[in-house]
Amino acid sequence: MTTPSIRQVVSCMDGYDPDALRVDKACEAIRQCLVPISGIERVATRSALGRVLAEDIVPAIDVPAHDNSAMDGYAVRAADLDAGAETALKEAGTALAGRKFAGALGPGECVRVMTGAVMPAGADTVVIQEVVRSENGRVVFPAGQKKGQNVRYAGEDLKTGVPVLRAGHAVRPAELGLIASLGIAEVMVKRRLRVAFFSTGDELASIGTPLPEGHVYDSNRYTLYGMLQRLGVEMLDMGVVRDDPALLEAALRTAASNADVIITSGGVSVGEADFIKGMMAKLGEVLFWKIAMRPGRPMAFGRIDTGEGSAYLFGLPGNPVAVMVTFYQFVRGALLHLSGRTDDTALPLLRVPCAAAVRKVRGRTEYQRALLYVEAGAWKVRLTGQQGSGVLRSMSEANCFMVLEHDRGDVAAGDLVSVQLMEGLA
Ligand code: AMP
Ligand code: MG
Numbered sequence: 355m356t357t358p359s360i361r362q363v364v365s366c367m368d369g370y371d372p373d374a375l376r377v378d379k380a381c382e383a384i385r386q387c388l389v390p391i392s393g394i395e396r397v398a399t400r401s402a403l404g405r406v407l408a409e410d411i412v413p414a415i416d417v418p419a420h421d422n423s424a425m426d427g428y429a430v431r432a433a434d435l436d437a438g439a440e441t442a443l444k445e446a447g448t449a450l451a452g453r454k455f456a457g458a459l460g461p462g463e464c465v466r467v468m469t470g471a472v473m474p475a476g477a478d479t480v481v482i483q484e485v486v487r488s489e490n491g492r493v494v495f496p497a498g499q500k501k502g503q504n505v506r507y508a509g510e511d512l513k514t515g516v517p518v519l520r521a522g523h524a525v526r527p528a529e530l531g532l533i534a535s536l537g538i539a540e541v542m543v544k545r546r547l548r549v550a551f552f553s554t555g556d557e558l559a560s561i562g563t564p565l566p567e568g569h570v571y572d573s574n575r576y577t578l579y580g581m582l583q584r585l586g587v588e589m590l591d592m593g594v595v596r597d598d599p600a601l602l603e604a605a606l607r608t609a610a611s612n613a614d615v616i617i618t619s620g621g622v623s624v625g626e627a628d629f630i631k632g633m634m635a636k637l638g639e640v641l642f643w644k645i646a647m648r649p650g651r652p653m654a655f656g657r658i659d660t661g662e663g664s665a666y667l668f669g670l671p672g673n674p675v676a677v678m679v680t681f682y683q684f685v686r687g688a689l690l691h692l693s694g695r696t697d698d699t700a701l702p703l704l705r706v707p708c709a710a711a712v713r714k715v716r717g718r719t720e721y722q723r724a725l726l727y728v729e730a731g732a733w734k735v736r737l738t739g740q741q742g743s744g745v746l747r748s749m750s751e752a753n754c755f756m757v758l759e760h761d762r763g764d765v766a767a768g769d770l771v772s773v774q775l776m777e778g779l780a
């Protein structure tokens with residue numbers, strides 16, 4: 355697949371306005387420009403955790419491989435049991451998990467079975483041990499047992515030849531176990547996406563050094579590191595780059611040669627963007643957007659192509675909260691898509707009553723930092739304190755975003771609002 359020209363893609367989109375771009379339009383524009391990576395590698399099953407499958411998983415065996423007992427008790431032939439009265443059967447032997455009963459069950463016989471034991475030949479039903487008693491060397495069963503009860507059937511979990519996971523599926527703990535239950539020791543996964551990132555700004559100081567007057571510590575590289583780490587991508591931390599076109603160009607060239615994606619923070623706001631625009635125009639195709647959202651209005655998206663390497667570029671705003679919000683709303687989904695995920699990666703939106711009134715201007719999507727909590731047994735959501743886009747504390751105090759949609763106006767106390775949980779954003 356060739357990479358589509360970004361300008362071509364956006365010029366075909368309805369309602370594309372770079373100076374007042376709706377969040378959904380920006381997502382659509384980005385998505386249409388992305389071509390997922392194709393590299394794959396074979397890894398030990400355990401190392402596949404957090405990776406993306408590059409092959410369908412098709413069982414070569416049934417799981418479970420045999421009909422087996424779901425309980426500790428006795429395997430019987432249902433036909434031997436009297437539906438309306440007790441029945442006494444002869445105990446013919448024992449079947450344990452991993453050690454089957456060698457013979458076959460004859461009429462009038464039962465076999466003691468443990469959970470997981472292979473069903474003895476001839477038996478079709480298991481009666482739990484708690485309801486039987488011994489009498490004169492025989493086992494007495496109560497009336498009212500159902501044919502087939504307490505039996506797990508071969509292939510009930512996974513069936514030979516029926517694909518259970520598709521290429522593009524993420525491997526979580528459940529998938530890891532599923533793959534292991536098939537006896538598969540190695541799987542093909544997509545290679546990890548490589549993401550280079552750096553901060554821009556003459557005012558940035560590095561942690562662990564004294565803070566010169568008028569400077570701020572570079573915190574964006576740390577939130578980005580954390581968010582990227584949780585996505586399981588390979589990271590290339592390129593540090594701080596000064597607001598100098600030559601240095602920025604050199605950094606972008608290095609990043610494009612070494613990564614699939616470049617993420618920068620700062621330098622895309624009006625005023626600052628101008629000298630960067632000129633420099634980027636010769637390095638590739640980069641669009642500068644004003645997105646109808648808060649926080650996170652300015653953002654750049656495009657592709658750097660230097661001849662020696664190419665990479666997608668996400669130029670995020672500099673404000674610390676805006677970095678996180680734009681990352682979650684635009685970059686996260688893009689990185690998962692580029693990584694080869696084909697399952698649904700959209701973040702769930704819950705609808706929860708808002709505890710207090712919130713002011714909202716129509717015509718932009720707002721991502722307010724909020725707290726989802728329980729009061730008198732019911733979930734509610736309220737804003738955390740100060741909502742400025744530089745106030746990172748508002749993110750730290752929050753456990754969710756209150757998402758106020760583009761066309762929504764003021765929210766009254768008790769109104770339902772959309773909530774995006776921060777837990778699970780990885
Ligand atoms: P900019 O988008 O470059 O104009 O930056 C907007 C605001 O975010 C300014 O107040 C910057 O000081 C601040 N800022 C930019 N980059 C960082 C960073 N890496 N860490 C913390 N704050 C930043
Ligand atoms: Mg700056």
